[in-house]
Amino acid sequence: MKKAPLLFFLILLSVVALVPFIWTVSTALKDDQEVFAFPPRWIPETIQWGNFQKAWTALPFTQWVINTIVVTLACTVGQMLTGSLVAYGFSRFKFKGRDTLFGLVIATMMLPGQVTMIPVFMIWRELRAIDTYWPLILPAFFGGGAFNIFLIRQFFLSIPNELDEAAMIDGASYLRVWWQILLPLSAPVLATVGVLSFIGHWDDFNGPLIYLNSPEKYTVSIGLRMFQDSYGSETNLLMAASLIHILPTIVLFFFAQRYFMRGIQLSGLGGR
Amino acid sequence: MNKALAIAGILIASLAASNCTAKADRRIQLRYMAWGNVEQLALEQELVDRFNRRNPDLNVRLFKVPQSAYGNKSIVMFASRTSPDVVRVDHFNFPQLAERNYFRDLSEFTETDPEFDAKEFFPLAMQENYSNGKLLALNVLFGGGVMIYNKTLLKKAGLPDPFELWKRGEWTTERTLEYAIKLTKFDANGRPSQFGVGFPNMPFYVGIMYGYGANLLSEDLSRSAMDTPEASEAMQWVADLRWKHRVCPSPSQGANAAFGFETGRLAMEFNYIGVTSRYREKIKDFEWDICPMPDGPKGKSLFVKGNQLVMYRETKHPAAAWRLLKFIVSEEAERFLYIEQRRQSPTRIKLAQSSDFLQPKAPPFNMPSVTASVESGKVLPIGPRWPEVITVVGSEFDSLFAGRERDAKVVLQRAHKAVNKLLSEDPGL
Amino acid sequence: MKKHQPGRWGFIFILPWLLGFIFFTAGPMIASLVLSFTRYDLSTIHFVGTKNYERILFDEPLFWKSLQVTVTYAFFSVPLGIAGSLALALMLNQKVAGERIFRTLFYLPSLVPSVASALLWSWIFNADNGLLNYTLGLFGWGGVEWLADERYTLGAFVVMSLWGIGGGRMIIFLAGLQGISESYYEAARLDGASAWRQFRNVTLPLLSPVMFFNLILGVIGAFQVFTQAYIMTAGGPNNATYFYALAIFRNAFEYFKLGKASALAWILFLILMAITALQFWASKRWVHYEGEAKS
Numbered sequence: 001m002k003k004a005p006l007l008f009f010l011i012l013l014s015v016v017a018l019v020p021f022i023w024t025v026s027t028a029l030k031d032d033q034e035v036f037a038f039p040p041r042w043i044p045e046t047i048q049w050g051n052f053q054k055a056w057t058a059l060p061f062t063q064w065v066i067n068t069i070v071v072t073l074a075c076t077v078g079q080m081l082t083g084s085l086v087a088y089g090f091s092r093f094k095f096k097g098r099d100t101l102f103g104l105v106i107a108t109m110m111l112p113g114q115v116t117m118i119p120v121f122m123i124w125r126e127l128r129a130i131d132t133y134w135p136l137i138l139p140a141f142f143g144g145g146a147f148n149i150f151l152i153r154q155f156f157l158s159i160p161n162e163l164d165e166a167a168m169i170d171g172a173s174y175l176r177v178w179w180q181i182l183l184p185l186s187a188p189v190l191a192t193v194g195v196l197s198f199i200g201h202w203d204d205f206n207g208p209l210i211y212l213n214s215p216e217k218y219t220v221s222i223g224l225r226m227f228q229d230s231y232g233s234e235t236n237l238l239m240a241a242s243l244i245h246i247l248p249t250i251v252l253f254f255f256a257q258r259y260f261m262r263g264i265q266l267s268g269l270g271g272r
Numbered sequence: 273m274n275k276a277l278a279i280a281g282i283l284i285a286s287l288a289a290s291n292c293t294a295k296a297d298r299r300i301q302l303r304y305m306a307w308g309n310v311e312q313l314a315l316e317q318e319l320v321d322r323f324n325r326r327n328p329d330l331n332v333r334l335f336k337v338p339q340s341a342y343g344n345k346s347i348v349m350f351a352s353r354t355s356p357d358v359v360r361v362d363h364f365n366f367p368q369l370a371e372r373n374y375f376r377d378l379s380e381f382t383e384t385d386p387e388f389d390a391k392e393f394f395p396l397a398m399q400e401n402y403s404n405g406k407l408l409a410l411n412v413l414f415g416g417g418v419m420i421y422n423k424t425l426l427k428k429a430g431l432p433d434p435f436e437l438w439k440r441g442e443w444t445t446e447r448t449l450e451y452a453i454k455l456t457k458f459d460a461n462g463r464p465s466q467f468g469v470g471f472p473n474m475p476f477y478v479g480i481m482y483g484y485g486a487n488l489l490s491e492d493l494s495r496s497a498m499d500t501p502e503a504s505e506a507m508q509w510v511a512d513l514r515w516k517h518r519v520c521p522s523p524s525q526g527a528n529a530a531f532g533f534e535t536g537r538l539a540m541e542f543n544y545i546g547v548t549s550r551y552r553e554k555i556k557d558f559e560w561d562i563c564p565m566p567d568g569p570k571g572k573s574l575f576v577k578g579n580q581l582v583m584y585r586e587t588k589h590p591a592a593a594w595r596l597l598k599f600i601v602s603e604e605a606e607r608f609l610y611i612e613q614r615r616q617s618p619t620r621i622k623l624a625q626s627s628d629f630l631q632p633k634a635p636p637f638n639m640p641s642v643t644a645s646v647e648s649g650k651v652l653p654i655g656p657r658w659p660e661v662i663t664v665v666g667s668e669f670d671s672l673f674a675g676r677e678r679d680a681k682v683v684l685q686r687a688h689k690a691v692n693k694l695l696s697e698d699p700g701l
Numbered sequence: 702m703k704k705h706q707p708g709r710w711g712f713i714f715i716l717p718w719l720l721g722f723i724f725f726t727a728g729p730m731i732a733s734l735v736l737s738f739t740r741y742d743l744s745t746i747h748f749v750g751t752k753n754y755e756r757i758l759f760d761e762p763l764f765w766k767s768l769q770v771t772v773t774y775a776f777f778s779v780p781l782g783i784a785g786s787l788a789l790a791l792m793l794n795q796k797v798a799g800e801r802i803f804r805t806l807f808y809l810p811s812l813v814p815s816v817a818s819a820l821l822w823s824w825i826f827n828a829d830n831g832l833l834n835y836t837l838g839l840f841g842w843g844g845v846e847w848l849a850d851e852r853y854t855l856g857a858f859v860v861m862s863l864w865g866i867g868g869g870r871m872i873i874f875l876a877g878l879q880g881i882s883e884s885y886y887e888a889a890r891l892d893g894a895s896a897w898r899q900f901r902n903v904t905l906p907l908l909s910p911v912m913f914f915n916l917i918l919g920v921i922g923a924f925q926v927f928t929q930a931y932i933m934t935a936g937g938p939n940n941a942t943y944f945y946a947l948a949i950f951r952n953a954f955e956y957f958k959l960g961k962a963s964a965l966a967w968i969l970f971l972i973l974m975a976i977t978a979l980q981f982w983a984s985k986r987w988v989h990y991e992g993e994a995k996s
Contacts, residue, residue: 007797013789014806017867021809023832024821036530036830038463058310086718093711105718108726110921110977114949114966118959119732120725130352142721149718174710196869203814205928210954213349215336221816225932228820229338230310233529235824242817249812257805261872344955351743351957372744463829523849523938524828660956670939674849 028239035236055240063216064223071219072201074137079144079197080190086143087152088178109146121210131213148193155189156182191259199249220245300592303356305335307342311550315613323599330592350374357587358596360412363400366580367656370403375582379407381594397619400578409580410601415617416576416645417476419565420533421540424558429454435563435638445509448566452519455539467531468519470541472510475652479575481506482650483568493655496691498684507680515675523674545642546615552634562636564644576649617646657699664690737964742957753964766940767948774855775923778862783915785866790874807867819932822861848934851941870915877911906989913988917980921973945969
């Protein structure tokens with residue numbers, strides 16, 4: 001393929017990918033009347049940095065961001081820990097029914113969440129855990145999701161058993177092998193799992209929608225919905241609030257990018 | 273291993289902390305839930321603060337839930353036993369929820385408390401509070417809809433004041449249309465710069481139906497009444513506002529703030545008086561006031577509806593919750609909410625007829641517009657199956673309001689069939 | 702030789718998953734199957750046999766509507782999405798300058814949380830002031846009520862889904878492409894194959910497992926679209942975006958017909974299983990695993 005037209009095309013595509021972002025930022029920085037000006041302007045006449053502050057203080061975003069961070073971090077840690085533990089079990093040990101059970105793990109990747117949604121809600125209701133964070137956090141500590149188990153197991157399979165055996169000869173328990181040998185070597189795939197988990201839980205709308213009732217417990221996704229309700233007609237503030245929701249995942253991605261990309265490649269998902 | 277345990281420990285601790293309620297407080301904690309826009313919720317908070325000051329052994333916290341999710345949220349909370357102690361329930365949902373035993377019977381308080389006298393309230397307001405013969409609520413935000421109009425724009429167009437016309441019995445749907453046409457303007461590019469009237473959403477179009485002699489359901493709420501020619505005429509008038517005469521913003525134009533009443537680019541709108549507290553604050557560059565909904569060819573378009581303040585059945589502090597309930601409908605609170613802040617009509621007859629209410633010092637001044645609904649308005653056809661009915665009706669009317677179907681008769685026939693089918697079936701399936 | 706029973710330890714390590722599976726997956730699945738034969742509104746429960754299913758399949762046009770909406774959406778967004786991701790990956794694989802930067806830029810849209818994305822796109826699709834109509838207007842194409850006109854709303858959702866084609870799926874394709882040994886291409890070129898032939902006979906077959914994987918997950922994902930429909934259109938206009946997941950949510954948490962919602966969920970599950978089984982059966986025809994002879 002010729003390089004110059006390809007480059008041009010790629011640049012065009014990246015512009016198309018970025019335009020919605022730029023437009024959102026542009027709208028967020030406009031004042032009330034300029035938002036609806038026609039023809040639309042890209043650069044506002046007067047840049048209203050204050051819109052961010054207005055959006056932030058109009059509703060308890062600080063509380064919501066803290067809530068979301070707590071829930072997301074807890075879930076991410078839970079998924080990384082238990083996911084790698086379960087992957088360890090599946091990759092390093094032979095026991096009866098192992099392959100069937102692993103097949104079940106894969107099968108659950110194809111399960112639509114709706115089938116279990118209602119009874120799970122009823123379970124939490126009986127446990128009086130509605131309007132708490134338990135329904136959102138606890139599931140992450142039970143294996144952390146089939147996809148993560150799959151990814152990490154693939155990676156463990158590529159680490160030679162000799163390392164395990166060497167450690168065990170030195171007297172390490174299985175748990176120590178997991179913690180001190182396998183985990184450190186799996187940094188790329190764990191970073192991938194961590195980043196994906198963070199993004200997924202930061203984004204989670206369904207869970208908080210069903211389980212959280214008190215506004216002070218809301219996460220940012222539900223809070224943004226509440227913002228849309230109360231201030232939806234003020235598009236500039238709405239865009240500013242949306243940016244508040246978007247920013248952390250993008251920042252995280254930039255920091256973790258290298259590990260993250262490597263992790264997916266190393267997991268051997270492509271082409272095998 | 274230690275580091276991980278430490279991190280996990282911190283996380284769990286912060287979780288526990290955020291889940292815990294302040295235990296240091298020895299006052300009885302009550303939760304009160306209500307909806308509203310920002311200004312309206314500020315009024316509720318003021319009321320709550322007054323109550324807290326007056327009752328130092330109690331601490332009431334106001335629970336704010338986004339308006340669109342309010343109906344669902346309250347139902348989920350009732351059903352999952354996490355409901356606040358005192359909840360304002362929209363009358364749209366009240367009959368349905370009342371049947372499920374979520375609300376506490378208030379007669380044990382109303383009949384024994386010497387300070388409470390049911391006769392001080394409008395009979396229609398009290399009537400709404402009953403379900404299957406039991407008194408399950410007190411009424412708040414009771415009243416009807418009005419039209420809010422931009423006096424400056426009307427004067428500029430040389431149009432007589434609608435309220436004066438109404439007093440003479442000449443404020444009709446025809447006049448409204450005439451006004452809307454004269455007040456819709458376009459700029460040089462053909463884009464609308466000003467609209468004559470806002471779209472009459474639910475339940476305002478039901479009011480219009482009343483004016484044409486039609487209704488959504490039969491009197492006993494068991495059948496649809498939408499197959500009448502009057503119903504078609506009424507809904508055709510509504511749809512034509514937007515698609516034939518183009519005096520109404522389109523759905524997406526109506527959704528954003530470009531043509532909000534306070535921008536001065538909407539000459540008239542159908543709304544509740546409660547929204548005027550925001551207008552008093554925000555509108556500085558034109559005069560405005562209210563008038564009743566226009567009369568239709570067959571009669572008045574006035575409707576009346578309240579909202580129910582209920583006590584959650586499984587509240588741990590019924591006596592304390594009763595004190596809050598009583599306070600919210602007390603003369604002092606009603607004076608604040610309805611006379612000072614003009615949130616709706618008072619439910620207390622004396623207050624609704626007082627000169628303080630009828631002759632205020634700030635706009636809107638035409639307060640008889642509000643009492644007209646309360647005194648001669650018709651109730652909306654709301655029964656236990658209302659949420660299902662309005663969903664079916666709403667989705668049929670969707671095509672009419674969005675302009676895909678221009679003939680109201682066709683839409684109403686479909687809605688008529690769908691509602692009758694719904695009502696004849698077993699609810700719950 | 703190890704002294705302990707290694708097998709038992711493996712079982713212990715997978716216990717978190719197994720327990721979670723029993724309590725949060727298998728148990729609830731059975732429970733929801735049972736629920737689907739009842740009428741339940743969070744307070745009272747009656748057994749009603751197959752009435753829910755009869756009602757849904759024979760007496761409820763909205764069910765077929767939501768199925769139609771969801772299938773139509775999947776029909777367009779899944780193939781277009783996979784083709785788009787593959788095309789992007791192919792382009793990035795050409796060793797162009799700045800590959801890393803492009804990869805990052807293309808990935809960014811998939812990082813946007815769904816609620817924010819829904820709000821952002823609502824604004825872009827706005828009929829009067831939205832960016833899309835403005836851009837189309839520059840080319841002389843009329844303004845369309847993207848979210849209020851039932852002919853276009855689903856299309857808007859498909860367009861929105863394409864914004865994320867540079868996401869994880871593309872990365873996986875890229876990794877797959879980069880894993881294909883150059884020797885295959887050399888051999889093909891020696892045989893006189895053109896670029897297109899190389900693509901068709903080397904790239905596609907070797908990538909087919911990944912494509913298969915993405916196809917399965919893509920279809921399942923398309924059937925679970927919820928947040929955007931809930932926030933942008935509430936299923937409208939006139940049910941044009943009444944996605945299946947929204948139907949289940951509504952019946953469960955807005956109408957409180959939990960028996961019926963459970964029935965709907967199980968019907969969804971059966972449909973997805975059937976589709977997946979079909980895909981597995983068809984995969985024998987076109988998916989090649991490494992080590993097999995190519996045609």
